[in-house]
Amino acid sequence: MKNFVPPPFHPVSAPDFLPPAQLRALQLARLQAMVRRAHDHVAMFRQRMADAGLTPEDVRSLDDVPRLPFTLKTDLRDNYPFGLFASPMRDIVRLHASTGTTGKPIVVAYTKADLDVWANVMMRSFAACGLHAGDVIQNAYGYGLFTGGLGAHYGAEALGATVIPISGGNTQRQLMVMKDFGATAICCTPSYFLHLIEQAAEHGVNLRELPLRAGIFGAEPWTEAMRRRIEAESGIRAYDIYGLSEIIGPGVAMECPCQAGPHIFEDWFYPEIIDLKTGAPLPDGEEGELVLTTLGKQAMPMIRYRTRDITTLSAEPCSCGRTLRRIRRIGRRSDDMFIIRGVNVYPSQIETALLAVEGVLPHYLIILTRDQGLDEIEVQVEVTREVFGDTVGALEQVQRQLGKSIESLTGLRVKARLVQPQTLQRSEGKAKRVIDKREM
Amino acid sequence: MKIKQLSLFLENNPGALIRPVRLLAQAKFNILTLSIADSSQFGILRLIVDDWERAMKLLEKNGFVVKVTDMVAVQVADQPGGLAKILDVVEKAGLNVEFMYAFPEKHATKAVLIFRFNDPDSAILTFQKHGVNVVSRVDLQNGAED
Numbered sequence: 070m071k072n073f074v075p076p077p078f079h080p081v082s083a084p085d086f087l088p089p090a091q092l093r094a095l096q097l098a099r100l101q102a103m104v105r106r107a108h109d110h111v112a113m114f115r116q117r118m119a120d121a122g123l124t125p126e127d128v129r130s131l132d133d134v135p136r137l138p139f140t141l142k143t144d145l146r147d148n149y150p151f152g153l154f155a156s157p158m159r160d161i162v163r164l165h166a167s168t169g170t171t172g173k174p175i176v177v178a179y180t181k182a183d184l185d186v187w188a189n190v191m192m193r194s195f196a197a198c199g200l201h202a203g204d205v206i207q208n209a210y211g212y213g214l215f216t217g218g219l220g221a222h223y224g225a226e227a228l229g230a231t232v233i234p235i236s237g238g239n240t241q242r243q244l245m246v247m248k249d250f251g252a253t254a255i256c257c258t259p260s261y262f263l264h265l266i267e268q269a270a271e272h273g274v275n276l277r278e279l280p281l282r283a284g285i286f287g288a289e290p291w292t293e294a295m296r297r298r299i300e301a302e303s304g305i306r307a308y309d310i311y312g313l314s315e316i317i318g319p320g321v322a323m324e325c326p327c328q329a330g331p332h333i334f335e336d337w338f339y340p341e342i343i344d345l346k347t348g349a350p351l352p353d354g355e356e357g358e359l360v361l362t363t364l365g366k367q368a369m370p371m372i373r374y375r376t377r378d379i380t381t382l383s384a385e386p387c388s389c390g391r392t393l394r395r396i397r398r399i400g401r402r403s404d405d406m407f408i409i410r411g412v413n414v415y416p417s418q419i420e421t422a423l424l425a426v427e428g429v430l431p432h433y434l435i436i437l438t439r440d441q442g443l444d445e446i447e448v449q450v451e452v453t454r455e456v457f458g459d460t461v462g463a464l465e466q467v468q469r470q471l472g473k474s475i476e477s478l479t480g481l482r483v484k485a486r487l488v489q490p491q492t493l494q495r496s497e498g499k500a501k502r503v504i505d506k507r508e509m
Numbered sequence: 510m511k512i513k514q515l516s517l518f519l520e521n522n523p524g525a526l527i528r529p530v531r532l533l534a535q536a537k538f539n540i541l542t543l544s545i546a547d548s549s550q551f552g553i554l555r556l557i558v559d560d561w562e563r564a565m566k567l568l569e570k571n572g573f574v575v576k577v578t579d580m581v582a583v584q585v586a587d588q589p590g591g592l593a594k595i596l597d598v599v600e601k602a603g604l605n606v607e608f609m610y611a612f613p614e615k616h617a618t619k620a621v622l623i624f625r626f627n628d629p630d631s632a633i634l635t636f637q638k639h640g641v642n643v644v645s646r647v648d649l650q651n652g653a654e655d
Contacts, residue, residue: 452518457574459516459553459625460607461546468550487551489520491572 079196081189081228084336085391092392096339097131099364104128104137107370110155113148114138114372134341134362135350140374142175145315150176156368166214167314174214177314178368184223186365187317190334191224194323197332197391198283198308200254202229205280207247209257210288211237216318217288221256224320230254237261240268251280259286259295259307263429266302277304285310287319290399290417292424296328309398315374316361322396325389332393333382337365340394341373342382345403353384358403359396377403379415407503409437409444414479416502419448422474426467427455432493439507447484448475451493510633510645511579513561514623517554518574521547529554532571538564542623544610555610557623579629584642587613587620595622595641602635604628 078086087095105125107114117138118124127133145153154161162181166174179187200206206225210217218236225232233250235243237257243265246252255262262284269276284299287310299307311331312319321338322331333340339362342351351357359376363369380396387395405416416435424430432451437444448471456467464487471485494501519525526545533540533556541557558564561577568575585591592611599606607625614621621644626632636643 452574454574454576457516457518457576459514459555459576459578461548461553464518464551464553465548487518489518489525489572490574492520 079201079228081192082196082391085193085197085332085334085393087336087392089392092335093131095336096364099336100131100134100339100362101125101128103362103364103366103370104372106155106367107372111153111370113144113153114370131339134339134373137362137372139348139360140372142315142375142377145175149174151178153369154178155370156180161368163219165216165219165314165318167216175315177216177318180367183317183366183368186337187220187320188223188227190317190320190337191220192227193334194285194310194320195224195228195230195254197323197325198254198285198306199326200225200228200230200283204228204230204253205233205251206230207233207235207243207250207252207255209235209237209243209255209261210319216312216314217256220312220318220320221285240265241272244269244272244274247281248274248279253280254283254285255281255305256285256310258289259284259291259299260289260429262286262299262303262307263295266299269303276302281305283308285323287311289430290420290424292421293398294425295428298428311396311399313376313378316363316371316376317366321361325387325391327387327389329387330383330395330397332387332391332395335393337363339364340382340396342380343375345379353382353394356381359399379403405502407435407437407505409446409481412479412481414446414481418478419475419502422478423448423450423471426470426474427453429453429455431456432491433502434493435503437503437505437507444507445484446481447486449486449488449493451490452487453490456487510581510643511629512557512582512623512645514578514580514625515556515558515561515565515568516576516578517556517568519552519554521549521551525552526554529568529571529573532567533558533564536564536567538567542610542612542621544608546608578625581624581626581629581632581636582644583622583624583636584614584619584644585622587618591620592622595636598635598639598641599624599632602632604632604635 108118108125121138160180161178163179164176166176208221210221212218222232222234233246235246282305284305284307286307296307308324309331310319311322316338322333324331341360342357343360344351344357359378359380360373361376362373363371378399380399383395406413420430423433431453434449436447450471468485468487472483475483517529538558544555546553565575583595585595604626609622609624611620611622633643
């Protein structure tokens with residue numbers, strides 16, 4: 070890989086290597102303080118704990134975590150905008166918001182100390198993939214209410230790197246800046262980087278000749294196939310970063326040079342995997358829903374937040390030496406799940422299947438219908454430049470491949486249908502992916 | 510010697526064809542010839558237009574996925590056996606025709622055949638060796654030119 074030298078460990082990464090006993094002790098101390106704070110300052114948490122017959126003093130060890138009540142995304146919506154804040158407004162220095170599928174956004178808040186924690190985990194994220202002072206980081210995550218832009222920005226500054234706050238969009242300018250400013254790393258969504266690769270080729274920019282060596286990619290599901298394609302076509306190393314606004318933003322977990330799944334920054338975020346149906350905690354290595362508890366968040370603590378992301382937690386030692394557990398790449402989420410012919414299907418599985426065929430995620434729509442008692446599923450996929458060949462045979466081949474790819478991931482026979490570009494509905498936030506026309 | 514063909518993906522539903530055609534008409538592009546391939550679900554509109562680069566930009570700007578393909582255009586006598594003579598050459602050379610279409614020239618006794626080969630360069634060489642008139646520009650007003 071171009072320019073790639075295994076990085077020496079950066080001093081800021083020290084907490085990544087805490088001995089497990091010390092890490093657990095630190096987690097417990099922070100957890101106890103956080104539960105006390107959430108209980109005393111947030112009516113909802115106080116009520117929920119009372120309902121469960123718990124007081125903050127009942128949290129005596131990490132084994133007590135599963136006794137605490139869950140927090141759901143709907144709780145954030147129901148308490149819109151400020152109902153879950155545990156700090157007075159005079160201590161809150163920043164608000165962010167994420168767009169939900171319907172109606173009002175979810176608002177999240179930060180104190181000065183929260184921003185320091187966020188900058189710390191983002192700084193350690195950059196350090197984990199070998200960046201340091203002297204690197205030039207092109208931050209192409211959107212700046213604004215979305216947590217991506219500012220989260221990466223302050224982390225990069227804390228590291229002492231040079232930040233280019235270019236925000237998202239304007240591909241030609243991205244390429245010009247990347248080249249002229251000598252960016253060594255870029256933060257954006259993986260599909261946007263694939264778009265940059267294509268545009269670079271069209272505009273005669275050879276990415277392999279640029280100093281760019283690392284990509285910090287997140288904010289959408291992607292696949293190993295995409296990683297291989299990005300690395301092969303651009304010569305950079307592609308790293309998976311994980312985060313969500315409700316917990317802090319980007320920087321909840323980040324890959325190390327082993328690229329074997331993001332390490333959770335466990336000193337600030339306590340992870341659990343639970344059974345989707347029963348909510349019971351599952352041991353490391355088993356697949357379930359990721360549940361996160363913030364250990365240091367002041368303005369908006371989260372107790373056992375159900376992320377809806379399906380993954381596994383791995384405590385197997387990583388060859389980088391980090392003691393932080395890793396999550397497997399998030400391939401699917403539980404909240405948009407639908408059931409067809411008795412099979413649970415996640416739109417994210419469909420996405421993974423489409424990605425595998427096309428390399429980038431095309432716009433798509435899943436349509437469920439019922440014909441004489443039989444459920445049918447059709448996946449409409451907008452034709453992209455990548456797959457459009459000028460013969461009927463080539464297009465039918467693409468349809469077959471899409472259908473097969475979906476079948477192999479979901480076990481369902483589906484009808485894949487190519488549709489004209491820009492005909493499926495767009496939305497600003499999370500797109501509506503499933504239309505259920507079945508009459509139940 | 511090759512000429513450029515634009516292909517567009519269209520859904521197989523009413524009104525699908527008029528949109529790109531209307532766009533080209535409003536911008537005063539002349540469609541020299543076209544052909545449509547279709548399956549039950551979708552179609553591919555294949556166009557030969559003058560100034561294909563500008564036409565392509567216009568179509569892409571309006572949301573169409575456009576593909577440019579190198580085509581081989583040959584001129585034949587517009588009379589019985591004209592096509593057969595050419596296909597004879599194609600067959601003997603073992604060239605594989607992916608698809609083709611044809612149109613007569615306006616003020617001439619010739620017709621133009623437009624071929625898609627998987628290897629257009631070797632097809633051109635073959636035609637030239639057999640004295641077939643391969644044209645590099647197709648123009649409705651003045652007939653094909655060398």
